[in-house]
Structure formats: C-alpha cells, structure tokens
Amino acid sequence: MTDVTDTTETTVEDDSGDLPPFGPTETARLTEEVIESVEAVIVGHRDAIEDVIVTVLARGHLLIEDVPGVGKTTLAKAIARSFDASFKRVQFTPDLLPSDVTGVNVFNQRTEEFDFRPGPVFATFVLGDEINRAPPKTQSALLEAMEERQVTTDGVTRSLPDPFCVIATQNDVEPGQTYELPVAELDRFTKKIRLGYPGTDEEVHMLERLVDDHAGHPVESLEPVASVEDLLRARRTVAKVEAAEPVRAYVARLATYTRRNAALGVSPRGSLALLRTAQARAVLDGRDYVLPDDVQREAQSVLAHRIRTESGETTGRQIVAEALDRVDVE
Known part of the structure; x- marks a missing residue:
C-alpha cells in the first residue's frame, strides 16, 4: 500500500516575482533565526542544518544518506515549519507508482470529464522518505519536477510551487532491499550529506525532551520564524x-x-x-x-x-x- 502523508492543502505557484531581495546582513539574520528554530528540535547537527539552509537558498534539492533513526525526517519537517511552508511526505516503497508522486487524472462521472488530482509533489517542501526503496521508474517521476519545477501528465504540464525543494532520505544499510539511484537523479541533488549519530551529551538532552510521549514531539509545536515570501526574497539576495x-x-x-x-x-x-x-x-x-x-x-x-x-x-x-x-x- 502506498503511504503518502499530506500535511497541507495543495499549494499553487507563488506569484511574487516583484518581491525585493533582502540585504546580506538581513538575510544572514533571517537564516540564523531559522537555524535556531530547527535546533530546538534537532540536537547536535548545526552543520547539517546549515547544509539544508544553503541548499534551499541555492534553489536546490538535498539528499540525506544515513542509518535509520537519526532524525532525517524530523529535520525536513522542522525546516518546512520554520518557513511556514507547505510540506508533504512520500514513503517510497517497491510498489509505489510514478502517478502516486506526480498525480493522476480521474474520470468525473458528473461532468463526464477527467479531473486532475495533484500528487504530493505539489508542495514547497517534499520529503521523499527512503527514496531508494522504490524502483528507478518511480524515482524518475521526480526528474522533471526537480530540474524544471513542473510536472507533465497526459500531455498537460503544470507548474510546481515556487519555491520548491525536494529533501530525500536514502537508506544505506540494506543494500539487498534497495535500488541504486540513477546518475541523472543523483546529479539533480544539489548536496548530499550525512547526519551521523549525536554526541553522548546531545543524546542525553534529546532523551530528556522526548521521553514523555504525552508531551508530543517538539516539531509539532514548532512556530514559524519566517514566511515563504521571506525565503523567496532571501533566494534573490543569494542570486545577486x-x-x-x-x-x-x-x-x-x-x-x-x-x-x-x-x-x-x-x-x-x-x-x-x-x-x-x-x-x-x-x-x-x-x-x-x-x-x-x-x-x-x-x-x-x-x-x-x-x-x-x-x-x-x-x-x-x-x-x-x-x-x-x-x-x-x-
């Protein structure tokens, strides 16, 4: 069964081309606020958080390869919440189809026409969880989206939100149960990083915060410190x-x-x-x-x-x- 988690309604392409860039100092201050926000959830990985921010500001996509359970998914959620951006998650599995990612046309009996149902790729931040568990045919559904920020289904091309960023995780401890990522797909990831295990003191701090199940996960209560418009303006600063x-x-x-x-x-x-x-x-x-x-x-x-x-x-x-x-x- 396909596991797709949708935390927001489908977003449309942002029409904010006239937003002026920030100054470098203002952008640096904004990114520091986002990093501190994410550090409230992710303990001991400041370098990795900076890698994510750099990738997003560079208009790119990120691949995180590591062992299970080190916080890869939580990191992606925290980034999206910090920017008050739409976030969707796709659990890549061997039976996942390309249309499960991009969307599908469904016949509407009332109107006798086909209606397009957008897939989870229509979000500002898209988490492809354990992307190498799906076969190359399904992984290829992301190629057009990652390079051209659009999706073509049944001859119709639809724009993705702006900004748009894929954060994919890759399982590297079960090679017999995963597929190798195609070179064309790897080349579309701006950066590839590892989180690694936290230090002993950092892990103790993490256990202290998460031992109480009734308190909920800190990422669920994370408040935005920036907007999508702020991100677009920061990107324009970087481009200049x-x-x-x-x-x-x-x-x-x-x-x-x-x-x-x-x-x-x-x-x-x-x-x-x-x-x-x-x-x-x-x-x-x-x-x-x-x-x-x-x-x-x-x-x-x-x-x-x-x-x-x-x-x-x-x-x-x-x-x-x-x-x-x-x-x-x-």
Whole structure:
C-alpha cells in the first residue's frame, strides 16, 4: 500500500516575482533565526542544518544518506515549519507508482470529464522518505519536477510551487532491499550529506525532551520564524551575490580535474550548484561576494556524489579532496 502523508492543502505557484531581495546582513539574520528554530528540535547537527539552509537558498534539492533513526525526517519537517511552508511526505516503497508522486487524472462521472488530482509533489517542501526503496521508474517521476519545477501528465504540464525543494532520505544499510539511484537523479541533488549519530551529551538532552510521549514531539509545536515570501526574497539576495571571474574559473577548474581523473566527473549542472551554494554560504556569513573559501567549504557535499570512479578503492570524496589540494586558487 502506498503511504503518502499530506500535511497541507495543495499549494499553487507563488506569484511574487516583484518581491525585493533582502540585504546580506538581513538575510544572514533571517537564516540564523531559522537555524535556531530547527535546533530546538534537532540536537547536535548545526552543520547539517546549515547544509539544508544553503541548499534551499541555492534553489536546490538535498539528499540525506544515513542509518535509520537519526532524525532525517524530523529535520525536513522542522525546516518546512520554520518557513511556514507547505510540506508533504512520500514513503517510497517497491510498489509505489510514478502517478502516486506526480498525480493522476480521474474520470468525473458528473461532468463526464477527467479531473486532475495533484500528487504530493505539489508542495514547497517534499520529503521523499527512503527514496531508494522504490524502483528507478518511480524515482524518475521526480526528474522533471526537480530540474524544471513542473510536472507533465497526459500531455498537460503544470507548474510546481515556487519555491520548491525536494529533501530525500536514502537508506544505506540494506543494500539487498534497495535500488541504486540513477546518475541523472543523483546529479539533480544539489548536496548530499550525512547526519551521523549525536554526541553522548546531545543524546542525553534529546532523551530528556522526548521521553514523555504525552508531551508530543517538539516539531509539532514548532512556530514559524519566517514566511515563504521571506525565503523567496532571501533566494534573490543569494542570486545577486557577486562571484567574480577568478572564483568562477576556480569552480570550472575543480570540475575539469574531476573529469580528467574519474570515469564520470562533475557535470556543468554540478559546477553551477557549487557556485550557487558558495553564494549562499557567503550570505550566511553576511557577505555579498564569494570567496574561494566558500567554494572549498561546499565542494565535498556538492561534488562528491556526482563522481564515478573505475576503481572501488578510490571514492568521489577522495577525488574532490585531491582537486582541492592540487587545483590552484588564482
């Protein structure tokens, strides 16, 4: 049976193209408020929370690969609630169909016409839970949505909300019961991260807050600290951050290094993702210009999952580390 959780009504595309951007300082303050909001629910993962914020500001999508039970789903819910945004969750299973994600046309006997019933992809934040449990055919239902922010069913194309962000989780401990994500899908994820286990003190704090079932989960009582309009304005701030020619050239040289030293290197989409996340990272630090340090900080989580090597002894992370070490900053 398909498990689809819908926490809001279907949203429509936001018509807010005239919203002015924030200033870098104002955006940095806004993102800090969101991070603090999420930290009220997610203990001990500030770096991961910043990764999510950077991805969202960079107009991208996030893949979280980790063991079960470390808070991946809760993190996605907390981000959506902090922005007062629509949120829908899809539990990916082997029997899930593409139409269960995108929507389906249903015949209306009263009007004798087909009515479109939107799938859970029509939300600002869409959580694809354990996405690699579904076969590639179902996973491919997200390809158009993630790249073009639209869905085509029976020849009709419908726009998705703006902003739109997919946060997918991937189970990495049961390889015999999961499918490998297609390269084309992996390349559409701006960043791939891991949460990891909390520290001992952090876990004690988490147990203290959650031991009472009657108190409810903290994420359910989380109050918004920003709006979707704030997010759109912050995104426009990021898009205007200066990335000078030497920084752009540095990003291109890093990508070229991976192509020359791996069976499959970083695509131009990956280069663009790295530059956009570097812009977002600059804004988090209150700057309106990108430094090479921003590029280096984002490189591993943006590039490594896009690389395929011929030898199992060399990983994408190793290739990226070599590139950062050997490619000069000019």
